[in-house]
Amino acid sequence: MKLYNLKNYYEQVNFLKAVKIGLGENQGLFFPIDLPILHKNQIEEMIEMDFLTRSVKILSMFIGNEIEISKLKKYVYHAFSFPGPKIIPVTKNISCCELFHGPTLAFKDFGARFMAQIISHLNKKNNIVTILTATSGDTGAAVAHAFYKAKNVRVVILYPQGKISLLQEKLFCTLGENITTIAIDGSFDECQELVKTAFHDDELRKKTGLNSANSINISRLLAQICYYFEAYALINPEQRRNLVISIPCGNFGNLTAGLLAKSMGLPIKSFIAATNANDTVPRFLKTGLWKPYNCISTISNAMDISRPNNWPRVEELFHRKKWKLKTLGFGSVSDEITTEELLKLKHMGYISEPHAAVAYKLLREQIQNHEFGLFLGTAHPVKFKNIVENILNVKISLPKNLKLSSKMPILSHYIKPDFSKIKKILLS
Numbered sequence: 452m453k454l455y456n457l458k459n460y461y462e463q464v465n466f467l468k469a470v471k472i473g474l475g476e477n478q479g480l481f482f483p484i485d486l487p488i489l490h491k492n493q494i495e496e497m498i499e500m501d502f503l504t505r506s507v508k509i510l511s512m513f514i515g516n517e518i519e520i521s522k523l524k525k526y527v528y529h530a531f532s533f534p535g536p537k538i539i540p541v542t543k544n545i546s547c548c549e550l551f552h553g554p555t556l557a558f559k560d561f562g563a564r565f566m567a568q569i570i571s572h573l574n575k576k577n578n579i580v581t582i583l584t585a586t587s588g589d590t591g592a593a594v595a596h597a598f599y600k601a602k603n604v605r606v607v608i609l610y611p612q613g614k615i616s617l618l619q620e621k622l623f624c625t626l627g628e629n630i631t632t633i634a635i636d637g638s639f640d641e642c643q644e645l646v647k648t649a650f651h652d653d654e655l656r657k658k659t660g661l662n663s664a665n666s667i668n669i670s671r672l673l674a675q676i677c678y679y680f681e682a683y684a685l686i687n688p689e690q691r692r693n694l695v696i697s698i699p700c701g702n703f704g705n706l707t708a709g710l711l712a713k714s715m716g717l718p719i720k721s722f723i724a725a726t727n728a729n730d731t732v733p734r735f736l737k738t739g740l741w742k743p744y745n746c747i748s749t750i751s752n753a754m755d756i757s758r759p760n761n762w763p764r765v766e767e768l769f770h771r772k773k774w775k776l777k778t779l780g781f782g783s784v785s786d787e788i789t790t791e792e793l794l795k796l797k798h799m800g801y802i803s804e805p806h807a808a809v810a811y812k813l814l815r816e817q818i819q820n821h822e823f824g825l826f827l828g829t830a831h832p833v834k835f836k837n838i839v840e841n842i843l844n845v846k847i848s849l850p851k852n853l854k855l856s857s858k859m860p861i862l863s864h865y866i867k868p869d870f871s872k873i874k875k876i877l878l879s
């Protein structure tokens with residue numbers, strides 16, 4: 452698989468190199484040169500396969516012969532060794548596609564766990580690798596658990612202090628061992644900037660074998676394509692005919708993966724890019740002006756991102772496929788409306804959480820009568836226990852693994868958004 456840097460077409464790398472270095476020159480994102488395409492009958496064949504068999508096939512179409520198929524199979528089986536997507540009907544023509552049945556109860560388990568397999572594959576020679584990543588909530592847990600106790604891998608995670616839920620924090624800041632966590636007195640965007648600066652620092656890159664596990668990493672995106680196929684396989688043929696998928700977006704990795712699935716030929720009619728009050732993309736789609744404002748804290752905190760990393764990939768894919776950007780549904784939902792939608796969902800008999808509720812609201816408004824809609828359930832409601840319990844007046848019980856970590860002390864460093872301090876920790 453060959454990829455090019457979106458900022459310099461002539462910087463081209465293979466899949467394993469792209470996974471290893473994360474970003475290209477000038478912090479450019481890597482994008483596949485060849486986009487695999489499945490014919491209608493191939494899609495039909497694949498829909499009949501089980502999730503793991505199909506996922507190996509999808510990933511091998513991108514990765515090609517860079518990883519032996521028997522090994523790739525082992526990695527995929529290992530990475531996706533947890534319950535896959537579940538479709539839960541909410542109204543006559545809307546269902547939630549729950550992607551949160553993995554070990555850290557968010558869809559990020561799919562990408563992070565596959566990436567961990569690829570990093571281990573690359574890391575056979577006992578070199579030290581440092582995974583440096585910023586999280587707005589759920590990436591941290593998924594990455595920390597995916598790499599916990601992995602040999603020769605150190606994980607350093609930056610997150611905005613006080614801007615993620617206590618349970619989210621407990622889930623990855625209590626592990627210790629090879630997991631270092633740093634609470635930054637600032638926003639997620641500032642955390643993301645610090646990570647970018649680190650990747651620009653040659654000394655750091657060399658001495659620590661720096662690698663990002665952000666959704667900018669192509670291995671995570673490719674893994675996420677697999678659950679779109681599974682969601683399609685799980686719905687009935689009638690529902691497949693006019694399928695609309697609404698995605699709660701932060702860094703736009705999830706949307707990028709969905710669009711890649713469509714580009715391969717999976718018949719998804721359209722997507723809705725749903726954001727909270729951090730509405731850089733919806734405003735851009737409306738006005739044509741890219742104008743990020745300061746990041747705002749909301750109750751859907753994993754989407755509190757005003758400079759979404761993956762947007763250039765979305766634009767590139769539209770350009771490559773000659774799709775029109777105006778066919779992309781979009782919208783921004785305030786906390787007030789999100790709260791109302793959570794209550795509406797409860798009335799329909801479905802306990803959800805703020806991220807999915809944002810996607811549900813826009814789907815409900817934009818779906819046509821003859822269409823079938825899925826909104827993605829990106830995290831388990833228990834991860835936002837306090838918010839959900841307060842709004843819905845219900846009790847949500849903790850699954851076992853959360854029960855354990857909720858009692859453990861937080862081991863994070865606390866620092867101002869100052870790169871020299873991060874560097875010191877990374878070199879220590």
Ligand SMILES: *Cc1c(COP(=O)(O)O)cnc(C)c1O
Nearest residue numbers: 589701702703704705753829830
């Ligand atoms: C990360 C996350 C999102 C945003 O996903 P992107 O791929 O960054 O757009 C949405 N919801 C939850 C619960 C998340 O953890």
